[in-house]
Amino acid sequence: MGRPPNCEKIGIKKGPWTPEEDIILVSYIQEHGLGNWRSIPTNTGLMRCSKSCRFRWANYLRPGIKRGNFTDHEEKMIIHLQALLGNRWAAMASYLPQRTDNDIKNHWNTHLKKNHNKLQNGGNDNQEGHSSSSSSSAQAQSKGQWERRLQTDIQMAKQALSEALSFHKPTTNTFPETKPSSFHIHTTTTLTYPTKQPNNASSYASSCENISKLLKNWMMKSPNTPNSFSNNMVTTGSSSSEGGNSTTDQCTKDHTFDSLLSFNSSKFFVEEIKNTFTTNKTGVFQDQRKTNMETQEVPLTLLENWLFDDGAVQCHDDLMNMSLEESTLGLF
DNA sequence: AAGGGTCTCAACCGCTGGTGT
DNA sequence: CACACCAGCGGTTGAGACCCT
Structure with a gap:
Protein backbone atom coordinates (compact mmCIF):
# COMPACT_ATOMS: atom_id res chain seq x y z
CA MET A 1 0.00 0.00 0.00
CA ARG A 62 14.16 33.85 -1.32
CA PRO A 63 17.55 35.55 -1.51
CA GLY A 64 18.52 37.36 -4.66
CA ILE A 65 15.09 38.44 -5.70
CA LYS A 66 14.97 41.80 -7.36
CA ARG A 67 11.79 43.72 -6.83
CA GLY A 68 10.47 46.83 -8.41
CA ASN A 69 10.18 47.99 -11.96
CA PHE A 70 11.39 45.88 -14.81
CA THR A 71 14.09 47.44 -16.91
CA ASP A 72 13.78 47.79 -20.67
CA HIS A 73 16.34 45.07 -21.02
CA GLU A 74 14.35 42.73 -18.84
CA GLU A 75 11.16 43.51 -20.68
CA LYS A 76 12.77 42.76 -24.00
CA MET A 77 14.15 39.56 -22.60
CA ILE A 78 10.70 38.54 -21.47
CA ILE A 79 9.15 39.32 -24.82
CA HIS A 80 11.81 37.37 -26.65
CA LEU A 81 11.59 34.49 -24.26
CA GLN A 82 7.84 34.44 -24.47
CA ALA A 83 8.11 34.19 -28.22
CA LEU A 84 10.65 31.43 -27.88
CA LEU A 85 9.21 29.43 -25.02
CA GLY A 86 5.59 30.39 -24.78
CA ASN A 87 4.08 30.72 -21.33
CA ARG A 88 6.77 28.72 -19.63
CA TRP A 89 7.37 31.19 -16.88
CA ALA A 90 9.71 29.06 -14.87
CA ALA A 91 11.94 28.51 -17.86
CA MET A 92 11.87 32.22 -18.56
CA ALA A 93 12.77 32.93 -14.98
CA SER A 94 15.91 30.88 -15.46
CA TYR A 95 17.10 33.51 -17.88
CA LEU A 96 16.27 36.30 -15.47
CA PRO A 97 17.79 35.00 -12.29
CA GLN A 98 16.67 37.88 -10.12
CA ARG A 99 13.04 37.63 -11.15
CA THR A 100 10.59 34.98 -10.10
CA ASP A 101 8.37 33.15 -12.50
CA ASN A 102 5.39 34.69 -10.78
CA ASP A 103 6.82 38.15 -11.26
CA ILE A 104 7.47 37.52 -14.90
CA LYS A 105 4.05 36.08 -15.39
CA ASN A 106 2.41 39.04 -13.71
CA HIS A 107 4.46 41.53 -15.62
CA TRP A 108 3.68 39.84 -18.89
CA ASN A 109 -0.03 39.70 -18.20
CA THR A 110 -0.31 43.23 -16.94
CA HIS A 111 2.20 45.16 -18.99
CA LEU A 112 3.58 43.33 -21.96
CA LYS A 113 0.72 41.21 -23.20
CA LYS A 114 -1.38 44.15 -24.31
CA ASN A 115 1.37 45.74 -26.33
CA HIS A 116 2.30 42.39 -27.71
CA ASN A 117 -1.25 41.67 -28.81
CA LYS A 118 -1.63 45.11 -30.32
CA LEU A 119 1.48 44.68 -32.38
CA GLN A 120 0.56 41.17 -33.28
CA ASN A 121 -2.91 42.14 -34.41
CA GLY A 122 -1.42 44.81 -36.57
CA GLY A 123 0.89 42.27 -38.09
CA ASN A 124 -1.87 39.75 -38.54
CA ASP A 125 -3.96 42.25 -40.41
CA ASN A 126 -1.21 42.62 -42.89
CA GLN A 127 -0.63 38.94 -43.08
CA GLU A 128 -4.26 38.17 -43.61
CA GLY A 129 -4.35 40.60 -46.41
CA HIS A 130 -1.43 38.72 -47.85
CA SER A 131 -2.66 35.18 -47.66
CA SER A 132 -6.02 33.52 -47.34
CA SER A 133 -4.59 30.17 -46.27
CA SER A 134 -4.13 31.29 -42.70
CA SER A 135 -4.58 27.84 -41.24
CA SER A 136 -1.60 26.35 -42.99
CA SER A 137 0.61 29.29 -42.18
CA ALA A 138 -0.50 29.20 -38.57
CA GLN A 139 0.32 25.55 -38.48
CA ALA A 140 3.72 26.20 -39.92
CA GLN A 141 4.30 28.95 -37.40
CA SER A 142 3.25 26.81 -34.49
CA LYS A 143 5.48 24.08 -35.77
CA GLY A 144 8.34 26.50 -35.90
CA GLN A 145 7.66 27.61 -32.38
CA TRP A 146 7.43 24.04 -31.25
CA GLU A 147 10.71 23.23 -32.89
CA ARG A 148 12.40 26.18 -31.27
CA ARG A 149 10.99 25.18 -27.95
CA LEU A 150 12.16 21.65 -28.40
CA GLN A 151 15.55 22.85 -29.45
CA THR A 152 15.79 25.00 -26.37
CA ASP A 153 14.86 22.07 -24.18
CA ILE A 154 17.44 19.89 -25.87
CA GLN A 155 20.09 22.52 -25.39
CA MET A 156 19.16 22.83 -21.76
CA ALA A 157 19.28 19.10 -21.27
CA LYS A 158 22.59 18.82 -23.06
CA GLN A 159 24.06 21.53 -20.95
CA ALA A 160 22.73 20.04 -17.77
CA LEU A 161 24.34 16.77 -18.73
CA SER A 162 27.67 18.27 -19.60
CA GLU A 163 27.54 20.28 -16.43
CA ALA A 164 26.95 17.17 -14.45
CA LEU A 165 29.79 15.34 -16.16
CA SER A 166 32.35 18.09 -15.88
CA PHE A 167 31.33 20.03 -12.88
CA HIS A 168 34.39 22.23 -12.49
CA LYS A 169 35.21 22.80 -16.10
CA PRO A 170 35.05 26.36 -17.31
CA THR A 171 32.16 26.93 -19.60
CA THR A 172 32.24 28.12 -23.17
CA ASN A 173 30.75 31.24 -24.59
CA THR A 174 27.96 29.99 -26.77
CA PHE A 175 24.36 30.23 -25.90
CA PRO A 176 22.95 28.49 -24.06
CA GLU A 177 25.95 26.45 -23.10
CA THR A 178 27.25 29.21 -20.87
CA LYS A 179 24.04 29.36 -18.93
CA PRO A 180 23.78 26.11 -17.14
CA SER A 181 24.07 27.71 -13.80
CA SER A 182 21.06 29.81 -14.36
CA PHE A 183 19.08 26.83 -15.49
CA HIS A 184 20.10 24.75 -12.56
CA ILE A 185 19.75 27.41 -10.03
CA HIS A 186 16.67 29.24 -10.97
CA THR A 187 14.40 26.93 -12.80
CA THR A 188 13.42 25.51 -9.50
CA THR A 189 14.01 27.36 -6.34
CA THR A 190 14.82 24.36 -4.25
CA LEU A 191 17.90 23.71 -6.29
CA THR A 192 19.28 27.06 -5.38
CA THR A 301 27.56 28.47 -5.86
CA LEU A 302 26.86 27.75 -9.47
CA LEU A 303 25.33 31.15 -9.77
CA GLU A 304 28.39 32.79 -8.38
CA ASN A 305 30.62 30.88 -10.74
CA TRP A 306 28.46 31.95 -13.58
CA LEU A 307 28.43 35.53 -12.43
CA PHE A 308 32.20 35.57 -12.30
CA ASP A 309 32.36 34.42 -15.87
CA ASP A 310 32.93 37.47 -18.07
CA GLY A 311 31.39 35.71 -21.02
CA ALA A 312 28.16 35.31 -19.24
CA VAL A 313 26.84 38.72 -20.04
CA GLN A 314 27.50 38.19 -23.67
CA CYS A 315 25.12 35.29 -23.60
CA HIS A 316 22.21 37.48 -22.84
CA ASP A 317 23.11 39.58 -25.83
CA ASP A 318 23.30 36.44 -27.91
CA LEU A 319 19.88 35.50 -26.74
CA MET A 320 18.60 38.92 -27.51
CA ASN A 321 20.03 38.90 -30.99
CA MET A 322 18.89 35.43 -31.74
CA SER A 323 15.36 35.91 -30.67
CA LEU A 324 15.13 39.37 -32.13
CA GLU A 325 15.92 38.14 -35.54
CA GLU A 326 13.51 35.32 -35.80
CA SER A 327 10.88 35.53 -33.19
CA THR A 328 9.71 39.00 -32.51
CA LEU A 329 10.51 40.87 -35.62
CA GLY A 330 8.77 44.18 -35.66
CA LEU A 331 7.92 44.26 -32.02
CA PHE A 332 10.22 47.16 -31.30
C1' DA B 1 -13.58 65.01 -1.35
C1' DA B 2 -16.01 61.03 -2.96
C1' DG B 3 -17.32 57.36 -5.77
C1' DG B 4 -16.47 54.21 -9.35
C1' DG B 5 -13.51 52.02 -12.60
C1' DT B 6 -8.99 50.09 -13.60
C1' DC B 7 -4.62 48.22 -12.54
C1' DT B 8 -1.24 45.60 -9.97
C1' DC B 9 0.54 41.79 -7.81
C1' DA B 10 0.59 38.53 -3.91
C1' DA B 11 -1.50 34.47 -3.17
C1' DC B 12 -4.45 30.56 -4.15
C1' DC B 13 -6.04 26.64 -6.99
C1' DG B 14 -5.78 22.71 -9.75
C1' DC B 15 -3.01 19.89 -12.38
C1' DT B 16 1.12 17.12 -13.43
C1' DG B 17 5.25 14.33 -13.02
C1' DG B 18 8.40 12.26 -9.99
C1' DT B 19 9.07 9.53 -6.03
C1' DG B 20 8.36 6.91 -1.74
C1' DT B 21 5.92 3.12 0.52
C1' DC C 1 1.74 -2.28 -9.20
C1' DA C 2 -1.21 0.89 -6.85
C1' DC C 3 -1.65 4.51 -4.02
C1' DA C 4 -0.40 8.70 -1.79
C1' DC C 5 2.83 12.38 -0.99
C1' DC C 6 5.54 16.10 -2.63
C1' DA C 7 7.30 19.82 -5.35
C1' DG C 8 6.74 22.59 -9.17
C1' DC C 9 4.17 24.87 -12.70
C1' DG C 10 0.74 27.85 -15.05
C1' DG C 11 -3.82 29.91 -14.73
C1' DT C 12 -6.75 32.57 -12.03
C1' DT C 13 -8.49 35.44 -8.31
C1' DG C 14 -9.25 39.18 -5.25
C1' DA C 15 -7.74 42.84 -2.11
C1' DG C 16 -5.65 47.02 -2.12
C1' DA C 17 -3.61 50.85 -4.66
C1' DC C 18 -4.19 54.05 -8.07
C1' DC C 19 -6.49 56.97 -11.39
C1' DC C 20 -10.19 59.47 -13.38
C1' DT C 21 -14.34 62.02 -13.33
Whole structure:
Protein backbone atom coordinates (compact mmCIF):
# COMPACT_ATOMS: atom_id res chain seq x y z
CA MET A 1 0.00 0.00 0.00
CA GLY A 2 0.97 3.60 -0.37
CA ARG A 3 1.66 6.18 2.23
CA PRO A 4 -1.07 6.92 4.69
CA PRO A 5 -3.09 9.97 3.76
CA ASN A 6 -1.91 13.07 5.47
CA CYS A 7 -4.54 15.73 5.01
CA GLU A 8 -4.50 18.47 7.58
CA LYS A 9 -6.42 21.28 6.04
CA ILE A 10 -8.07 22.27 9.27
CA GLY A 11 -7.14 25.73 10.44
CA ILE A 12 -5.02 26.57 7.44
CA LYS A 13 -4.57 30.29 7.20
CA LYS A 14 -4.95 32.04 3.88
CA GLY A 15 -4.36 35.50 2.58
CA PRO A 16 -1.43 37.86 2.82
CA TRP A 17 1.53 36.91 4.93
CA THR A 18 2.31 38.97 7.99
CA PRO A 19 5.85 40.09 8.78
CA GLU A 20 5.76 37.80 11.78
CA GLU A 21 5.06 34.83 9.60
CA ASP A 22 7.77 35.87 7.16
CA ILE A 23 10.28 36.10 9.94
CA ILE A 24 9.33 32.72 11.31
CA LEU A 25 9.62 31.13 7.91
CA VAL A 26 12.91 32.75 7.00
CA SER A 27 14.36 32.01 10.40
CA TYR A 28 13.40 28.40 10.12
CA ILE A 29 14.83 28.00 6.64
CA GLN A 30 17.94 29.81 7.67
CA GLU A 31 18.40 27.51 10.57
CA HIS A 32 17.44 24.22 8.97
CA GLY A 33 17.91 24.79 5.29
CA LEU A 34 15.50 23.82 2.61
CA GLY A 35 14.28 20.31 2.74
CA ASN A 36 10.82 19.10 3.50
CA TRP A 37 8.27 21.82 2.94
CA ARG A 38 5.64 19.73 4.55
CA SER A 39 7.46 19.73 7.84
CA ILE A 40 7.78 23.50 7.93
CA PRO A 41 4.24 24.36 9.07
CA THR A 42 4.44 21.68 11.73
CA ASN A 43 7.84 22.64 13.00
CA THR A 44 7.33 26.38 12.89
CA GLY A 45 3.77 26.48 14.09
CA LEU A 46 2.79 28.48 11.06
CA MET A 47 -0.85 28.00 10.22
CA ARG A 48 0.00 27.78 6.55
CA CYS A 49 0.07 24.89 4.17
CA SER A 50 3.40 23.72 2.83
CA LYS A 51 2.53 25.02 -0.57
CA SER A 52 1.94 28.45 0.77
CA CYS A 53 5.27 28.37 2.61
CA ARG A 54 7.11 27.27 -0.47
CA PHE A 55 5.40 29.90 -2.56
CA ARG A 56 6.11 32.65 -0.09
CA TRP A 57 9.75 31.66 0.05
CA ALA A 58 10.17 31.22 -3.67
CA ASN A 59 8.50 34.44 -4.67
CA TYR A 60 9.19 36.83 -1.89
CA LEU A 61 11.65 35.75 0.77
CA ARG A 62 14.16 33.85 -1.32
CA PRO A 63 17.55 35.55 -1.51
CA GLY A 64 18.52 37.36 -4.66
CA ILE A 65 15.09 38.44 -5.70
CA LYS A 66 14.97 41.80 -7.36
CA ARG A 67 11.79 43.72 -6.83
CA GLY A 68 10.47 46.83 -8.41
CA ASN A 69 10.18 47.99 -11.96
CA PHE A 70 11.39 45.88 -14.81
CA THR A 71 14.09 47.44 -16.91
CA ASP A 72 13.78 47.79 -20.67
CA HIS A 73 16.34 45.07 -21.02
CA GLU A 74 14.35 42.73 -18.84
CA GLU A 75 11.16 43.51 -20.68
CA LYS A 76 12.77 42.76 -24.00
CA MET A 77 14.15 39.56 -22.60
CA ILE A 78 10.70 38.54 -21.47
CA ILE A 79 9.15 39.32 -24.82
CA HIS A 80 11.81 37.37 -26.65
CA LEU A 81 11.59 34.49 -24.26
CA GLN A 82 7.84 34.44 -24.47
CA ALA A 83 8.11 34.19 -28.22
CA LEU A 84 10.65 31.43 -27.88
CA LEU A 85 9.21 29.43 -25.02
CA GLY A 86 5.59 30.39 -24.78
CA ASN A 87 4.08 30.72 -21.33
CA ARG A 88 6.77 28.72 -19.63
CA TRP A 89 7.37 31.19 -16.88
CA ALA A 90 9.71 29.06 -14.87
CA ALA A 91 11.94 28.51 -17.86
CA MET A 92 11.87 32.22 -18.56
CA ALA A 93 12.77 32.93 -14.98
CA SER A 94 15.91 30.88 -15.46
CA TYR A 95 17.10 33.51 -17.88
CA LEU A 96 16.27 36.30 -15.47
CA PRO A 97 17.79 35.00 -12.29
CA GLN A 98 16.67 37.88 -10.12
CA ARG A 99 13.04 37.63 -11.15
CA THR A 100 10.59 34.98 -10.10
CA ASP A 101 8.37 33.15 -12.50
CA ASN A 102 5.39 34.69 -10.78
CA ASP A 103 6.82 38.15 -11.26
CA ILE A 104 7.47 37.52 -14.90
CA LYS A 105 4.05 36.08 -15.39
CA ASN A 106 2.41 39.04 -13.71
CA HIS A 107 4.46 41.53 -15.62
CA TRP A 108 3.68 39.84 -18.89
CA ASN A 109 -0.03 39.70 -18.20
CA THR A 110 -0.31 43.23 -16.94
CA HIS A 111 2.20 45.16 -18.99
CA LEU A 112 3.58 43.33 -21.96
CA LYS A 113 0.72 41.21 -23.20
CA LYS A 114 -1.38 44.15 -24.31
CA ASN A 115 1.37 45.74 -26.33
CA HIS A 116 2.30 42.39 -27.71
CA ASN A 117 -1.25 41.67 -28.81
CA LYS A 118 -1.63 45.11 -30.32
CA LEU A 119 1.48 44.68 -32.38
CA GLN A 120 0.56 41.17 -33.28
CA ASN A 121 -2.91 42.14 -34.41
CA GLY A 122 -1.42 44.81 -36.57
CA GLY A 123 0.89 42.27 -38.09
CA ASN A 124 -1.87 39.75 -38.54
CA ASP A 125 -3.96 42.25 -40.41
CA ASN A 126 -1.21 42.62 -42.89
CA GLN A 127 -0.63 38.94 -43.08
CA GLU A 128 -4.26 38.17 -43.61
CA GLY A 129 -4.35 40.60 -46.41
CA HIS A 130 -1.43 38.72 -47.85
CA SER A 131 -2.66 35.18 -47.66
CA SER A 132 -6.02 33.52 -47.34
CA SER A 133 -4.59 30.17 -46.27
CA SER A 134 -4.13 31.29 -42.70
CA SER A 135 -4.58 27.84 -41.24
CA SER A 136 -1.60 26.35 -42.99
CA SER A 137 0.61 29.29 -42.18
CA ALA A 138 -0.50 29.20 -38.57
CA GLN A 139 0.32 25.55 -38.48
CA ALA A 140 3.72 26.20 -39.92
CA GLN A 141 4.30 28.95 -37.40
CA SER A 142 3.25 26.81 -34.49
CA LYS A 143 5.48 24.08 -35.77
CA GLY A 144 8.34 26.50 -35.90
CA GLN A 145 7.66 27.61 -32.38
CA TRP A 146 7.43 24.04 -31.25
CA GLU A 147 10.71 23.23 -32.89
CA ARG A 148 12.40 26.18 -31.27
CA ARG A 149 10.99 25.18 -27.95
CA LEU A 150 12.16 21.65 -28.40
CA GLN A 151 15.55 22.85 -29.45
CA THR A 152 15.79 25.00 -26.37
CA ASP A 153 14.86 22.07 -24.18
CA ILE A 154 17.44 19.89 -25.87
CA GLN A 155 20.09 22.52 -25.39
CA MET A 156 19.16 22.83 -21.76
CA ALA A 157 19.28 19.10 -21.27
CA LYS A 158 22.59 18.82 -23.06
CA GLN A 159 24.06 21.53 -20.95
CA ALA A 160 22.73 20.04 -17.77
CA LEU A 161 24.34 16.77 -18.73
CA SER A 162 27.67 18.27 -19.60
CA GLU A 163 27.54 20.28 -16.43
CA ALA A 164 26.95 17.17 -14.45
CA LEU A 165 29.79 15.34 -16.16
CA SER A 166 32.35 18.09 -15.88
CA PHE A 167 31.33 20.03 -12.88
CA HIS A 168 34.39 22.23 -12.49
CA LYS A 169 35.21 22.80 -16.10
CA PRO A 170 35.05 26.36 -17.31
CA THR A 171 32.16 26.93 -19.60
CA THR A 172 32.24 28.12 -23.17
CA ASN A 173 30.75 31.24 -24.59
CA THR A 174 27.96 29.99 -26.77
CA PHE A 175 24.36 30.23 -25.90
CA PRO A 176 22.95 28.49 -24.06
CA GLU A 177 25.95 26.45 -23.10
CA THR A 178 27.25 29.21 -20.87
CA LYS A 179 24.04 29.36 -18.93
CA PRO A 180 23.78 26.11 -17.14
CA SER A 181 24.07 27.71 -13.80
CA SER A 182 21.06 29.81 -14.36
CA PHE A 183 19.08 26.83 -15.49
CA HIS A 184 20.10 24.75 -12.56
CA ILE A 185 19.75 27.41 -10.03
CA HIS A 186 16.67 29.24 -10.97
CA THR A 187 14.40 26.93 -12.80
CA THR A 188 13.42 25.51 -9.50
CA THR A 189 14.01 27.36 -6.34
CA THR A 190 14.82 24.36 -4.25
CA LEU A 191 17.90 23.71 -6.29
CA THR A 192 19.28 27.06 -5.38
CA TYR A 193 20.20 26.10 -1.90
CA PRO A 194 21.83 22.92 -0.91
CA THR A 195 19.46 20.98 1.22
CA LYS A 196 20.46 20.77 4.82
CA GLN A 197 23.38 23.04 4.20
CA PRO A 198 22.55 26.34 5.75
CA ASN A 199 26.04 27.72 5.42
CA ASN A 200 26.10 29.06 1.93
CA ALA A 201 27.59 32.48 2.38
CA SER A 202 25.82 34.49 -0.24
CA SER A 203 22.51 32.82 0.29
CA TYR A 204 22.48 33.43 3.95
CA ALA A 205 23.79 36.88 3.66
CA SER A 206 20.83 37.63 1.55
CA SER A 207 18.48 35.77 3.80
CA CYS A 208 19.59 37.86 6.68
CA GLU A 209 19.20 40.86 4.50
CA ASN A 210 15.62 39.94 3.90
CA ILE A 211 15.05 39.22 7.53
CA SER A 212 16.52 42.51 8.57
CA LYS A 213 14.35 44.32 6.09
CA LEU A 214 11.32 42.54 7.41
CA LEU A 215 12.29 43.23 10.94
CA LYS A 216 12.99 46.85 10.23
CA ASN A 217 9.64 47.39 8.56
CA TRP A 218 7.90 45.42 11.17
CA MET A 219 9.51 47.35 13.98
CA MET A 220 8.49 50.60 12.37
CA LYS A 221 4.94 49.42 11.86
CA SER A 222 4.42 47.73 15.20
CA PRO A 223 6.32 49.27 18.07
CA ASN A 224 4.93 46.65 20.43
CA THR A 225 7.16 43.96 19.10
CA PRO A 226 7.06 40.84 21.19
CA ASN A 227 10.40 39.95 22.65
CA SER A 228 10.15 36.42 21.43
CA PHE A 229 10.62 37.53 17.88
CA SER A 230 13.48 39.79 18.68
CA ASN A 231 15.16 36.99 20.48
CA ASN A 232 14.42 34.68 17.67
CA MET A 233 16.05 36.99 15.24
CA VAL A 234 19.17 37.26 17.28
CA THR A 235 19.51 33.59 17.78
CA THR A 236 18.87 32.83 14.18
CA GLY A 237 21.42 35.15 12.79
CA SER A 238 20.12 38.59 11.95
CA SER A 239 22.27 41.32 13.32
CA SER A 240 21.18 44.22 11.23
CA SER A 241 19.30 45.82 14.06
CA GLU A 242 22.41 45.89 16.13
CA GLY A 243 25.02 48.59 16.01
CA GLY A 244 24.88 52.14 14.80
CA ASN A 245 26.03 51.57 11.26
CA SER A 246 23.77 48.73 10.48
CA THR A 247 21.19 50.78 8.66
CA THR A 248 23.73 52.51 6.49
CA ASP A 249 25.47 49.28 5.77
CA GLN A 250 22.21 47.71 4.93
CA CYS A 251 21.35 50.44 2.49
CA THR A 252 24.69 50.13 0.82
CA LYS A 253 24.30 46.42 0.65
CA ASP A 254 20.83 46.72 -0.81
CA HIS A 255 22.03 49.04 -3.46
CA THR A 256 25.00 46.93 -4.30
CA PHE A 257 22.99 43.81 -4.41
CA ASP A 258 20.50 45.38 -6.77
CA SER A 259 23.31 46.63 -8.91
CA LEU A 260 24.97 43.32 -9.19
CA LEU A 261 21.78 41.73 -10.29
CA SER A 262 21.21 44.06 -13.17
CA PHE A 263 22.54 43.28 -16.59
CA ASN A 264 23.24 46.80 -17.65
CA SER A 265 26.99 46.84 -17.91
CA SER A 266 29.10 43.77 -18.20
CA LYS A 267 32.35 45.07 -16.80
CA PHE A 268 30.80 47.06 -14.05
CA PHE A 269 28.59 44.13 -13.41
CA VAL A 270 31.44 41.71 -12.92
CA GLU A 271 33.42 44.10 -10.77
CA GLU A 272 30.42 44.78 -8.64
CA ILE A 273 29.89 41.10 -8.13
CA LYS A 274 33.45 40.52 -7.16
CA ASN A 275 33.36 43.39 -4.72
CA THR A 276 30.06 42.33 -3.34
CA PHE A 277 31.01 38.78 -2.72
CA THR A 278 34.20 39.95 -1.13
CA THR A 279 32.09 42.10 1.10
CA ASN A 280 29.87 39.17 1.86
CA LYS A 281 32.76 37.19 3.10
CA THR A 282 34.38 39.88 5.16
CA GLY A 283 31.78 42.48 5.90
CA VAL A 284 28.59 43.10 7.70
CA PHE A 285 27.23 39.61 7.36
CA GLN A 286 30.19 37.88 8.77
CA ASP A 287 28.76 37.58 12.21
CA GLN A 288 25.58 36.08 10.92
CA ARG A 289 27.19 32.82 10.03
CA LYS A 290 30.37 33.38 11.86
CA THR A 291 30.90 29.88 12.99
CA ASN A 292 30.44 28.40 9.58
CA MET A 293 32.37 31.08 7.82
CA GLU A 294 35.34 30.73 10.06
CA THR A 295 35.55 27.02 9.98
CA GLN A 296 34.69 26.29 6.40
CA GLU A 297 35.76 27.42 3.01
CA VAL A 298 32.52 28.52 1.47
CA PRO A 299 32.27 27.10 -2.02
CA LEU A 300 31.04 29.30 -4.81
CA THR A 301 27.56 28.47 -5.86
CA LEU A 302 26.86 27.75 -9.47
CA LEU A 303 25.33 31.15 -9.77
CA GLU A 304 28.39 32.79 -8.38
CA ASN A 305 30.62 30.88 -10.74
CA TRP A 306 28.46 31.95 -13.58
CA LEU A 307 28.43 35.53 -12.43
CA PHE A 308 32.20 35.57 -12.30
CA ASP A 309 32.36 34.42 -15.87
CA ASP A 310 32.93 37.47 -18.07
CA GLY A 311 31.39 35.71 -21.02
CA ALA A 312 28.16 35.31 -19.24
CA VAL A 313 26.84 38.72 -20.04
CA GLN A 314 27.50 38.19 -23.67
CA CYS A 315 25.12 35.29 -23.60
CA HIS A 316 22.21 37.48 -22.84
CA ASP A 317 23.11 39.58 -25.83
CA ASP A 318 23.30 36.44 -27.91
CA LEU A 319 19.88 35.50 -26.74
CA MET A 320 18.60 38.92 -27.51
CA ASN A 321 20.03 38.90 -30.99
CA MET A 322 18.89 35.43 -31.74
CA SER A 323 15.36 35.91 -30.67
CA LEU A 324 15.13 39.37 -32.13
CA GLU A 325 15.92 38.14 -35.54
CA GLU A 326 13.51 35.32 -35.80
CA SER A 327 10.88 35.53 -33.19
CA THR A 328 9.71 39.00 -32.51
CA LEU A 329 10.51 40.87 -35.62
CA GLY A 330 8.77 44.18 -35.66
CA LEU A 331 7.92 44.26 -32.02
CA PHE A 332 10.22 47.16 -31.30
C1' DA B 1 -13.58 65.01 -1.35
C1' DA B 2 -16.01 61.03 -2.96
C1' DG B 3 -17.32 57.36 -5.77
C1' DG B 4 -16.47 54.21 -9.35
C1' DG B 5 -13.51 52.02 -12.60
C1' DT B 6 -8.99 50.09 -13.60
C1' DC B 7 -4.62 48.22 -12.54
C1' DT B 8 -1.24 45.60 -9.97
C1' DC B 9 0.54 41.79 -7.81
C1' DA B 10 0.59 38.53 -3.91
C1' DA B 11 -1.50 34.47 -3.17
C1' DC B 12 -4.45 30.56 -4.15
C1' DC B 13 -6.04 26.64 -6.99
C1' DG B 14 -5.78 22.71 -9.75
C1' DC B 15 -3.01 19.89 -12.38
C1' DT B 16 1.12 17.12 -13.43
C1' DG B 17 5.25 14.33 -13.02
C1' DG B 18 8.40 12.26 -9.99
C1' DT B 19 9.07 9.53 -6.03
C1' DG B 20 8.36 6.91 -1.74
C1' DT B 21 5.92 3.12 0.52
C1' DC C 1 1.74 -2.28 -9.20
C1' DA C 2 -1.21 0.89 -6.85
C1' DC C 3 -1.65 4.51 -4.02
C1' DA C 4 -0.40 8.70 -1.79
C1' DC C 5 2.83 12.38 -0.99
C1' DC C 6 5.54 16.10 -2.63
C1' DA C 7 7.30 19.82 -5.35
C1' DG C 8 6.74 22.59 -9.17
C1' DC C 9 4.17 24.87 -12.70
C1' DG C 10 0.74 27.85 -15.05
C1' DG C 11 -3.82 29.91 -14.73
C1' DT C 12 -6.75 32.57 -12.03
C1' DT C 13 -8.49 35.44 -8.31
C1' DG C 14 -9.25 39.18 -5.25
C1' DA C 15 -7.74 42.84 -2.11
C1' DG C 16 -5.65 47.02 -2.12
C1' DA C 17 -3.61 50.85 -4.66
C1' DC C 18 -4.19 54.05 -8.07
C1' DC C 19 -6.49 56.97 -11.39
C1' DC C 20 -10.19 59.47 -13.38
C1' DT C 21 -14.34 62.02 -13.33
